[in-house]
Amino acid sequence: MSERVDERAVAIARAGFARHGVSWVDLIPVLAAVLVYFFLGRYLPLATQVMIQIVFALSLDLALGYGGIDSLGHVAFFGMGAYVAGLFAMHVTTQPVLGLCVAAVAGALTGLLTGPLVLRTRGLTVVMLTLAVATMLQQLANANAMKPITGGADGLFGFEVAPLFGLFPFDLYGHTAYWYAFGVVVVVFIICKLVVNSPFGLAIRGIRENPVRMRMLGVNVTARLVTLYCISGALAAVAGGLSAQITRLVGLDSLAFLLSGNALVMLILGGTGSLYGAIIGATIFVVLSDRAAAIDPFNWLFAVGAVLILAVRFAPKGVVGLIEDAVQRQRARRSS
Amino acid sequence: MSDTPALALEHISKNFGGLRVARDVSLILPVGARHALIGPNGAGKTTLVHMVSGLLAPSAGTIRLGGVDITQMAAERRVGLGLARTFQISSLFPHLTVAENIGLAFEAKHGLDRRLWGNTANHAEIVDGAAALLQKLGLLELAARRIVDLPYGQRRLVEIALVLALEPKTLLLDEPAAGLAAAERGALLDLLLRMPEGLSILVIEHDMSLVFRLAQRITVLVEGAILTEGTVAEIRGDARVRDIYLGTRHHG
Numbered sequence: 001m002s003e004r005v006d007e008r009a010v011a012i013a014r015a016g017f018a019r020h021g022v023s024w025v026d027l028i029p030v031l032a033a034v035l036v037y038f039f040l041g042r043y044l045p046l047a048t049q050v051m052i053q054i055v056f057a058l059s060l061d062l063a064l065g066y067g068g069i070d071s072l073g074h075v076a077f078f079g080m081g082a083y084v085a086g087l088f089a090m091h092v093t094t095q096p097v098l099g100l101c102v103a104a105v106a107g108a109l110t111g112l113l114t115g116p117l118v119l120r121t122r123g124l125t126v127v128m129l130t131l132a133v134a135t136m137l138q139q140l141a142n143a144n145a146m147k148p149i150t151g152g153a154d155g156l157f158g159f160e161v162a163p164l165f166g167l168f169p170f171d172l173y174g175h176t177a178y179w180y181a182f183g184v185v186v187v188v189f190i191i192c193k194l195v196v197n198s199p200f201g202l203a204i205r206g207i208r209e210n211p212v213r214m215r216m217l218g219v220n221v222t223a224r225l226v227t228l229y230c231i232s233g234a235l236a237a238v239a240g241g242l243s244a245q246i247t248r249l250v251g252l253d254s255l256a257f258l259l260s261g262n263a264l265v266m267l268i269l270g271g272t273g274s275l276y277g278a279i280i281g282a283t284i285f286v287v288l289s290d291r292a293a294a295i296d297p298f299n300w301l302f303a304v305g306a307v308l309i310l311a312v313r314f315a316p317k318g319v320v321g322l323i324e325d326a327v328q329r330q331r332a333r334r335s336s
Numbered sequence: 337m338s339d340t341p342a343l344a345l346e347h348i349s350k351n352f353g354g355l356r357v358a359r360d361v362s363l364i365l366p367v368g369a370r371h372a373l374i375g376p377n378g379a380g381k382t383t384l385v386h387m388v389s390g391l392l393a394p395s396a397g398t399i400r401l402g403g404v405d406i407t408q409m410a411a412e413r414r415v416g417l418g419l420a421r422t423f424q425i426s427s428l429f430p431h432l433t434v435a436e437n438i439g440l441a442f443e444a445k446h447g448l449d450r451r452l453w454g455n456t457a458n459h460a461e462i463v464d465g466a467a468a469l470l471q472k473l474g475l476l477e478l479a480a481r482r483i484v485d486l487p488y489g490q491r492r493l494v495e496i497a498l499v500l501a502l503e504p505k506t507l508l509l510d511e512p513a514a515g516l517a518a519a520e521r522g523a524l525l526d527l528l529l530r531m532p533e534g535l536s537i538l539v540i541e542h543d544m545s546l547v548f549r550l551a552q553r554i555t556v557l558v559e560g561a562i563l564t565e566g567t568v569a570e571i572r573g574d575a576r577v578r579d580i581y582l583g584t585r586h587h588g
Contacts, residue, residue, distance in 0.1 A: 005464045009476055013467035016435025016479030017457035195452060202432075202456045203449035206440045209429035216389065216427070217444035217502065218415030224449060 017202075022193060029279055033182050044174040050286045051181035052243045055188050056259075057266040057278035059235035064264075065272030066196055067228045068208030070123060072260050073130030074236050076114070076137050077107040079255030081237025083141065086156035086250040087149070094162040096170075096180065100241045107237025111230035119225040122211070131257070138255035155251035156244070170246075177246045184242055188235050192275050195231060204228050205273075265304070269311050271318025280319045340403040342367045342506045342536035343388065348397035350383055350560075357383045358394070359561040365506065369536045372547045374571075375557035376580065381540045382424060384557075385508045388538075389421045390414050401506065415444075418505030424514060426491040428483045434494055435479040438466040441501035465501065473497050473527065489520030496527060507531075509539040513546050525549060548572070556580075 036047050056078055063069040081103035088099045118129045141150040150156070163169040168176045195201050203224055207214050211221050244250045253259075262285065270281025288307060292300035315322045343365040350358035357380040365371050373381050386392040388399055390411030399407045401417050429437050439456065442465040443449050457463060470476040475490075475497060483491060492512060499507060512528070513521050521543065528550055531537065541547045547554065547568075554571040556563040558580055564571070571577055 005468060006471060009467040009471040010464055012476055013435045013439075013470060013479050014457045014463050016433045016466075016481075017439060017463070018433065018436065019457065197455045198453055199443050199448040199451040199456050199459060199462065202436060202440060203443060205432060205436075206429050209431055210427060212391070213427045213429065214440075214444075215412045216415065216421060217441055217498075218412050219444050219449050220412055227450065 044178045046290055048174055048178050048181045048246060050283050051185045052239055053282040053286050054185050054279050056236055056239035057263050057282040058188055058192050058275060059232045060263045061267055061272060061275055061278040062192055063228060063232035067204040067225060070126045071130040072127045073134030074263055075255055075259040076134040077110055077233040077236035078240035078259055079137060080110050081107050081240030082244040082250045082254040083150060085241030085244040086159055089159040089161060094160045096161050096164055096245050099245060100238050103237045103241030104234040108230040108234040111233030115226035115229040119222055119229060134260060138252060141255055142252055153252060157249050159248060161245045181242060265308055269318055271320030274320045277318045277320040341365055342402060344400040346398040348394045351395045357560050361562055363555055365536050365538055367536055368534055370550055370552045371538050372551035372554045373538060373540045373557060374547060374554060379557040380560040381557055382510055385510050388508060420499040420502045420504035421508035422495050422499055422510055422512060424510045426495045428491060428495055430484045431482055433480055433482050435466050437494060438469060438497055438501055441498045442466055445502050469497055469501055489516050492516060492524060506536045511540050513541055513543045
């Protein structure tokens with residue numbers, strides 16, 4: 001190969017790499033958040049829940065959508081983050097940002113400990129192993145020996161959260177909580193963008209597509225997946241910690257299988273492997289659940305189920321897939 | 337060239353339960369060799385390549401790569417010693433673009449697959465390497481196409497580009513011409529004939545015209561055992577080979 005690189009060739013090759021960079025599209029959710037704050041003020045607590053679930057869905061999208069890790073136990077990280085954030089506030093300091101950082105570390109450690117066990121296999125085995133890890137953690141939190149720490153079925157409550165940056169106390173109407181959660185979403189989203197844009201991000205997409213080929217390129221597939229699992233686990237734990245700090249309550253339900261399943265449904269609705277799907281899916285899911293429950297408190301899951309079936313039938317790649325297809329059709333029409 | 341062979345198989349056997357798919361196979365690949373492995377379907381050719389590349393462990397015997405015993409070595413570590421392979425059915429990253437496929441190989445070669453910072457498209461080691469290689473192989477205009485959108489013949493060429501990106505010392509090609517149309521076979525042969533001289537190649541192939549033009553030596557494998565080994569002329573003139581192998585061409 002010649003030493004001098006052909007600039008034109010490099011430009012063509014560079015254009016062949018998918019760009020996940022920050023673009024004007026990213027302003028839409030920001031604008032939506034501002035509009036909600038000023039025009040839908042009475043829905044702030046609901047919108048805050050949406051944001052917590054966006055963080056959780058983003059973490060799952062990294063593992064599942066980009067890395068192909070079929071996790072059905074992501075709540076293990078969420079719950080770990082919630083309990084650690086609660087305990088940290090009770091016993092160490094009530095600083096919220098510090099609490100989230102500690103929760104993130106706990107989530108990453110959980111990934112580091114369980115990842116090497118879970119990620120040697122693929123497919124259905126991963127589904128069952130991740131599920132088993134989450135179930136074991138929930139049993140552990142409810143075990144008699146752990147009750148002095150976790151509070152058992154009563155959970156953790158009565159802990160304080162200090163004003164954000166020492167300036168903004170968490171108010172009854174959820175104004176501070178709303179912007180706090182918004183800030184966390186922005187930071188987590190940027191972290192996700194950095195990861196998927198990096199060479200590591202391309203490597204995990206390669207592993208999702210063809211792990212054997214990755215090994216035949218000399219890549220230590222399990223090690224890369226464990227790293228991804230730790231990052232994803234840290235972000236999921238941030239979602240759990242955020243939830244604990246905002247509701248000031250941590251119970252066994254923060255380790256319940258239902259939350260893992262919900263996150264998966266969010267990604268199915270929104271679409272996997274784009275990050276935007278996590279944002280759209282979490283929004284649809286939380287708002288739909290809330291509205292359906294307001295209309296019929298007993299049978300609201302019916303509405304969620306119906307939407308899920310319709311999505312799988314008519315939008316198998318989620319809302320993002322629908323949008324992408326529409327854009328592609330538009331482009332094809334213009335070029336013909 | 338050094339006397340240490342690029343690849344040496346010493347008394348390799350492989351059993352799947354009672355089925356003996358490799359029986360005492362020994363094979364030496366000198367540096368820069370163009371060696372073909374032929375034999376009827378089910379002779380155990382692909383099994384041998386799987387064992388050399390580390391996807392299967394032999395039941396008995398030793399495999400040496402450049403003098404190093406790699407029999408027990410993890411598959412991904414063998415790549416670090418200069419071993420690369422293609423698969424019978426192209427093994428690529430179907431939903432990634434050609435540039436990303438080749439980029440992954442450069443990334444792996446430079447140990448960048450663990451790099452968490454910087455945009456992939458801005459890493460010179462990855463993008464410049466992919467650009468130069470794709471241009472050299474005439475695949476540059478495919479850079480932004482996804483593998484699933486490419487015809488089979490082009491996927492083959494991309495897979496060969498992928499392994500060349502690793503700059504291997506020893507290359508295993510498992511039926512590179514399988515499923516290709518005549519014109520595509522021509523392009524493939526051109527590419528294979530232009531490979532660097534120091535690269536040692538072991539190729540499994542059913543297309544005899546391709547084997548005879550590419551290989552210097554040929555090993556004939558039948559039912560897991562070596563029937564004979566020789567130069568192209570020797571194998572062409574061997575009556576047993578004609579009977580057992582070349583005669584079956586009409587069927588396949």
